[in-house]
Amino acid sequence: MKKINKILVANRGEIALRVMRSAKEMGIKTVAIYSEADRQALHVRFADEAVCVGPPPSNQSYLRGDVILEVCKNLGVDAIHPGYGFLSENAGFAKMVEEAGITFIGPSPEAIDLMGSKLAAKAAVANYNIPMVPGTEGAITDVEEAKTIATSIGFPILIKASAGGGGKGMRVVENLEEFEQQMSMAVSEATSAFGDGSVFIEKYIGSPRHIEIQVLGDTHGNIVHLFERECSIQRRHQKVIEEAPSAILTPELRAEMGRCAVNVAKACNYKGAGTVEFLVDENLNFYFLEMNTRLQVEHPVTEQITGLDLVKEQIKVAQGERLSFTQEDLTITGHAMELRVYAEDPTNNFLPDIGTLTTYKRPQGLGVRVDDGFEEGMEIPIYYDPMIAKLVTYGKDRQEAIEKMIRAIEEYQITGIETTLPFGKFVMEHEAFRSGDFDTKFINRYFTDPSVLKPQPNPDEEELAAVLAALFSGQAKTAQTAAAPVSAESKNGMSDWRKNRLK
Known part of the structure; x- marks a missing residue:
């Protein structure tokens, strides 16, 4: 077994922080890399050491594998965790890391290369009796x-x-x-x-569910699945809301999809954490879609229902340890939801809305988890993915997880930019989602009038604003005249708040 003492996290933002926290709990030192745009980022401040690797554009900083390896050499780094995005599924980079004598916390370059091609992946799993579209x-x-x-x-x-x-x-x-x-x-x-x-x-399968299976393998040939995640709420073919487990899978179907996912991993001698994605049609027929050879954005919902720390498991596998559990040891407990909080305007086709976090206050309480990389006053850089945070809730069942998510969204305070928080609440309150009867066409089918997310005028606030405007304009007499009938109307159901404000 090769003990890892220092990890460089080749990423930024919330995933860099998330990896570093697990490493710290394992007694492992961490190194952050950052671009000039991220000089004050939270992951930079959290790490034991931090090095600037270039200008803001990712192709001049976070994608510079040669520069990253030079940093590793200078700081005595044992291993690299790529997070997701950037170089996480770059077989060439993984090979460079291995050749430099550094541990890549992820699958082999060969597995990344094989599963990186949808056609090659299908050919590789052809002998395992896995359903294909x-x-x-x-x-x-x-x-x-x-x-x-x-x-x-x-x-x-x-x-x-x-x-x-x-x-x-x-x-x-x-x-x-x-x-x-x-x-x-x-x-x-x-x-x-x-x-x-x-x-x-x-x-083309017209109204599918997008369901993926988390897999985990070690270097000794042991591979298990950690059940499914439902990822059907998407915009532009990209996920916005995920949950675990799915509302539609039977125990039998779950076991069969899990078996197929494990076989996909076996087909490429997979080690570490990976995800096998499937489409499920209206008759619950499922078809292999692709394999993602990295940690997924939505991995927290799997952690919530299994009690496992997937980053720690990745590190243990990279050190050569055997999995400490078998498939029979794993069970689903409770239900988890995740909302990707993007700096996007849902009322304007989910276009990015870059700016400064004028207000930023996270929700709290039992069953609420926020993975983020920002704080109040920080800017959302234009150069990278606009995700601010992953808001995760956990409950004893799906209903409780939904209600906790609604509460957490209402408690999450963000101003200065538009976010997907209002859209998340719209989904959580929609009957199709609550019933579990939805698919990847949810947005096209139900979110046809984005104006429903815009705040409705508050009659009390409008009336108060009118009175104050009259007073400040020096028209006190007019204001008193206007206020008189309002006071009279207060006998007919006016709120105490409005009556007190007009006294």
């Missing part, structure tokens, strides 16, 4: 051949980038007439986003 077995480049395949599968179909993610290089095609144009657009976008224009074709 009907489609091509390899990349398709010939348009006429692609049209023939699409017609045989049956429209609507989905054109997807092999190296893709986050909805990039993805096109839904409803009929043959629009196929050629949509394929050209998918190839172009995939090339621009990933440097790889390879695309493939799948049958």
Whole structure:
């Protein structure tokens, strides 16, 4: 076993802090890296050591693998934790780390590379009897051949980038007439986003649930699953709300999906924490989608229902330790919800809303967890993902977790920017979500009038403002005249607050 004494966290914000806290509890020293834009960031202040690695743009700082390795060499770093995003699924970087004699807290470069290609991943798991969405077995480049395949599968179909993610290089095609144009657009976008224009074709499942299974493997061949997460509330193919467990899985279906997820991990000799993603249709048929070879943003909900610290488990695996539990030891206890608190305006198509956190006060109380990297007065940088925090609630059942989330959202005070907090409350209070009867089309189906999130005028405040305006304008007599009938109306149900304010 190789003891890790110092970890460099090759990331920023809330995930950097989250990793450092677990490392500190294990007696491991931490090193932060930061760009010039993050000089005052919380993760920089929390770490034992911190080094600036470049200007604000990520390609000049957080993505500079060569600079990061130089920092490791200078500070005697044993291991690198990549968090998620940035270099976390970069097989080339993982290989550089290994060649430098430093432990990469994650899967092998070979596993990252294999599962980084959707086509290669499907080929790798083909012998494990894992359900697949009907489609091509390899990349398709010939348009006429692609049209023939699409017609045989049956429209609507989905054109997807092999190296893709986050909805990039993805096109839904409803009929043959629009196929050629949509394929050209998918190839172009995939090339621009990933440097790889390879695309493939799948049958489009119209109203799926997006359900993923957390897996964990060690270097001794032991692999377990830590149950599922429901991730169907999405905007632009990216998750906003996650929960564990799912409201629709039966114990039998959970066990079968878990078995398939473990087999996917076995297909690439996986070690560490990873996630296998599935689509589930209206008849509860499930299909393998892809594997994410890293820690997920939504990992806290799994931690809540299992009682495990996934970052600590990652570090233990990286040290060569065996898993301290078997599949039979794992159980689900309670229910957890997560809302990604983004600096986005839900009333304006969820566009980023960058600015200063004029007010920032976290919710508290039993069953409420906030993973964040900001404090009051800080600016949300324009250079990075606009996520401010992960708001997580935990209850004895789904209903209690929802009610705690509503309370926590109401208690969370953020001003200076727009956030997804109001949208989160909208979802929690919506009957479709509360009943569990929803899918990935929730926003398109139910969030058709974003104005419902805008605060409604308060009659008491409007009336008070009018009276004060009259007084400050020197029209005292007019104000008294206007106030007289208001006082008279107070006999008919006026609130004590309004009566007292007008005395």
